[in-house]
Amino acid sequence: MTTNTNNNTSTSRRHFIVGSSAIATGLAIGFDLSLISSANAAMGTGTTAMTPLDLPEIGVWVVVKPNDDVIVRVVRSEMGQGTITGLAQMVAEELECDWKKVSYDYPSPAESLKRKNVWGSYSTGGSRGIRTSEQYVRKGGAAARIMLVQAAANQWNVPASECVAKNSVITHTPSGRKTTFGKVSIAASKLEVPKEVPLKDPKDWQIIGKSLNRIDGVADKVTGKQVYAIDLKFPGMLVATIKESPVFGGKVKSYDAAKAQSMKGVKKVVQVGDTAVAVVADTFWQAKMAMEQVNINWDSGANVNVSSASIKKMLEDGLEHPDSFVHNTNGDIKTAIAGSAKTLQSTFFYPFLNHATLEPQTATAKWTPDACDAWVPTQDGEASLAAVIAASGLPSEKCNVYKVNLGGGFGRRGAFQDFTTQAVNIAKQMPGTPIKLIWTREEDMTQGRYHPVMMCKLTAAIDGKNNVTGINMRLSGQSILAAVRPAIVAANKGKDPVTFQGLEDSGEHGFTYDFPNITVDHAMRNTHVPPGFWRGVNVNQNAIFIETFMDEMAEATNMDAVEFRRKHMGKHPRAVAVLNAVADGIGWTKPAALGVFRGVAQMRSFGSYVAAACELSVTNGNEVKIHRFVAATDPGYVVNPAQVARQVSGSFVYGLSALFEEEITIEKGAVVQKNFDTFGSIRLYQMPPVETIIIQGGGKDWGGVGEPTIAVAAPAVLNAFYRATGKRLRNVPLKNSGIKLV
The missing domain is CATH 3.30.365.10 (Aldehyde oxidase/xanthine dehydrogenase, molybdopterin binding domain)
Known part of the structure; x- marks a missing residue:
């Protein structure tokens, strides 16, 4: 370009x-x-x-x-x-x-x-x-x-x-x-x-x-000259770090700071609310070392008995429970399944995920009885200001927020301003002193707002002529809005509409397939692990569920995967256009090189139509080499094509990392993963080239770019992997199945 x-x-x-x-x-x-x-x-x-x-x-x-x-x-x-x-x-x-x-x-x-x-x-x-x-x-x-x-x-x-x-x-x-x-x-x-x-x-x-x-x-x-929030320096500034209850919902019962208080550079050890303790020192390293010497006695509460195993069992129960929130329905799926010549059924699992911003959560605040200023790497300045006003105890006209460059956001620094609130609460205990709060990486990993955990069971009804006559899709898992925007859930009579991204009957996350009978519902199963908006949000797992199942249905009805999709996309020409673009770009109808296999996926989300096709090879049954991606995006209008191409490639890094490497697990109520050694992402040598096709002016609406394409990377890989090995992988991340990206 x-x-x-x-x-x-x-x-x-x-x-x-x-x-x-x-x-x-x-x-x-x-x-x-x-x-x-x-x-x-x-x-x-x-x-x-x-x-x-x-x-x-x-x-x-x-x-x-x-x-x-x-x-x-x-x-x-x-x-x-x-x-x-x-x-x-x-x-x-x-x-x-x-x-x-x-x-x-x-x-x-x-x-x-x-x-x-x-x-x-x-x-x-x-x-x-x-x-x-x-x-x-x-x-x-x-x-x-x-x-x-x-x-x-x-x-x-x-x-x-x-x-x-x-x-x-x-x-x-x-x-x-x-x-x-x-x-x-x-x-x-x-x-x-x-x-x-x-x-x-x-x-x-x-x-x-x-x-x-x-x-x-x-x-x-x-x-490296760019100044991020973690780099800010003011005269007289002190640096704080914090430790919150490792079990979500836990509280500080008591703490002994005597040893920490005597260490070099330490100015103060303070309690922050009823859930955390912070150390304030001349430097971050001094604060971190001193925090390790603070003896905190936690009241972990009932959540200490929760584990990933108990959460998964709760989700499995939800897959079979008769009660659910129906969001997308047409026809009579029960009758279609009862009258089918055969049925096809698959069950999927998608884990908690952390945002893992390269810059851990940080904010700087200065509080006096007359004013409170905060310097915040925020995705929402208004939310940060609201947090400052609430925590400071001062009227709005005496508070202000200055936005500083973010070292990554991905949804973590928008609706969630816990780090801003903490910075102000610490600064209030040292009036007139600028306090820069920096979370450790371990704190960032264990105090996140995580992508919700989800399971899915898909059932297809197939008649005697090999036509799919209906699909039943049961989601079982966590609701983001129930925790973050409960008023929206209440307005929807208990249902979380965000759960159905990419599966809605209409709108910017509308389902792009047409079947005579369909039901998509959600058995809401909330955990004590706080959920959040993670880049791409729920369309990430929903794309894996439906797009790998589309391949399964194509095989069960003896159809080519691309042709099967086209057959059920007649009312969605823009979706067909992006699918055709990647199929042509990857050479779908032509033989691949020896040992190379292809997969496709498409989705609509955030007002955009996106598709991906990949080529990969598998050695030793478990070592995956992705040779290339072709990605098509139709966001309606494009402001800066080069930026779109970069966004698509960057989003694939995110999608592939989640597919192969990333998960957050729970033991004794707390997060197990503490750093990047146990919460990995793909490396530069593993990242395949991405050819981006931009379709402009496909509609009058403006669609998104940064999040939609994440979702199609993973199912395209999973579908290609099946063609290479004959194995269907339905549990994410793939490392738990012994699969690695090389």
């Missing part, structure tokens, strides 16, 4: 501390200027000056400097997925500015709250960063362009309709007079924001749809 050069590839790091509320209004709610200046210096800006407070704000999404530099407001979080660049491209498209002069800034969530949530949702998850922002950020760019053009027209005393903007230059067409955005930006900032803002037709896009270079400081990431 062609990549256009963008010289503006780095962003002033002071933006990560100051926030664009300072640029916009000069308001600095809760700002501690000494901390900001020190943070700027620590982050390598070479200056301690704050961002100027008098720059003209054109609408709420754009700031234009006198030198024509354009600052685009971004409230979604950047986690390596390229959201910042994509959002900036959409604003720049409608603004008609010079892309080489574009940078970005984060508005403070406190400033947004003060301005009645003018920047909308700060949440970055569910592949929503682009697709649920595109309308209003594009309108923000268009509104700013209209205001700039009007300001120039006013200056020339001509109708605005006679003026056009292009590449940050405004031209009066009849006379040829020209001016720049920077020269009229102050006048434009004083105009009323237009209410009616037409947007470009997609056929006229010049920036959206191009593989422009990223603007979020890629070079600094490569060289």
Whole structure:
């Protein structure tokens, strides 16, 4: 793919501390200027000056400097997925500015709250960063362009309709007079924001749809200069680490900190709520070493008797229980099964998974009786601010959150702000001192918000003519929303709709197969292990369940796997298109090389249609070598094709790691896996090349990119593995079946 050069590839790091509320209004709610200046210096800006407070704000999404530099407001979080660049491209498209002069800034969530949530949702998850922002950020760019053009027209005393903007230059067409955005930006900032803002037709896009270079400081990431939350330094800062009850639901009964308190660098040992103890010291290492000397007596409670074996038994009971929540149903599956010539049945297991962000959970807080500031690597600035307000005991106007770069998110740093709450609670016990809380890797592994555990039993009814007349799909396992958003479950009469991602009868996670009789239901079996939104969420296991079973049904009815899918996808042309793309790309109808076998899978989730095909070989019956993947994605529209290709490849790393290596198990109520030696991921040498096919404009809706394609990697591999060995693998991870990726 062609990549256009963008010289503006780095962003002033002071933006990560100051926030664009300072640029916009000069308001600095809760700002501690000494901390900001020190943070700027620590982050390598070479200056301690704050961002100027008098720059003209054109609408709420754009700031234009006198030198024509354009600052685009971004409230979604950047986690390596390229959201910042994509959002900036959409604003720049409608603004008609010079892309080489574009940078970005984060508005403070406190400033947004003060301005009645003018920047909308700060949440970055569910592949929503682009697709649920595109309308209003594009309108923000268009509104700013209209205001700039009007300001120039006013200056020339001509109708605005006679003026056009292009590449940050405004031209009066009849006379040829020209001016720049920077020269009229102050006048434009004083105009009323237009209410009616037409947007470009997609056929006229010049920036959206191009593989422009990223603007979020890629070079600094490569060289190690990028400052993440774990790197922050302030004058007088102390560092804390924490230990929470290893059994979920347990509490601190008592603790002896005498030895730890006497160790070098240790400032204080404090209890945090009723579930944890923290050590505060000069350095993280001192805090960690001292924590190992704190003798904590835990009250583990009744959950100490829970194990992976007892959880699995509970799920197995759910597979057979008569009560369930039905979500997708058509026809009469019981009659279809009773009248079938034969039935096909398979049972699957998918484990708990941790997010395992490379940067463990961390946050920095400073609390005084008059203010509380926090610096957080967050996927949702509003959620972080809410946590700070709640923990600080202060009114909202005395609290603020500054977003700092995330060393990985994947759903862990959005709805779950336990680390933010802990940082504030520790800081409250040392007023006026900046406290940086850093979890150990062991704490991060054992105090996660885990991908839910799930089992599935699939039954197919097949008639005498080898037609599949119906499918019954019983899910048995944990509900995320029951723990995280119980109001949604209550509104759905006890059902968790998120459980059915990829299996719904309609919507952005709609099922792309049509059978005359179908029932998909869920026996909810919640455990004491806290569930969370894990990249791709429930579509990951649902794709394995249905897509490997589709291959089984194809074999049982003597049909080719691709042809069998097409037969049942007649009402879903976009799903057929991505399936055809990967089948053609992998050469499905042509013989594979000797010893090489192929598998396919497709799915719809997060509003996108995705498919994958792979080629692999197996030696010694258990050593899998994946030679290549072909992946097709139809998200409706694509902002930056190069970013999509990177996202697809990155998501396959995630999907394959979960398939082959990863699981969280429970013994005596606690997580067994403590570090990457027991919770592994695939290595670079194991990762196959991924050829990405992008189908643009397949629909008018905007779909997601970062999460949908994770799901199809695993079933494509499982289907190819069966063709190579004749063995069906239905329990994840494959390492438990002696299978390894080489």
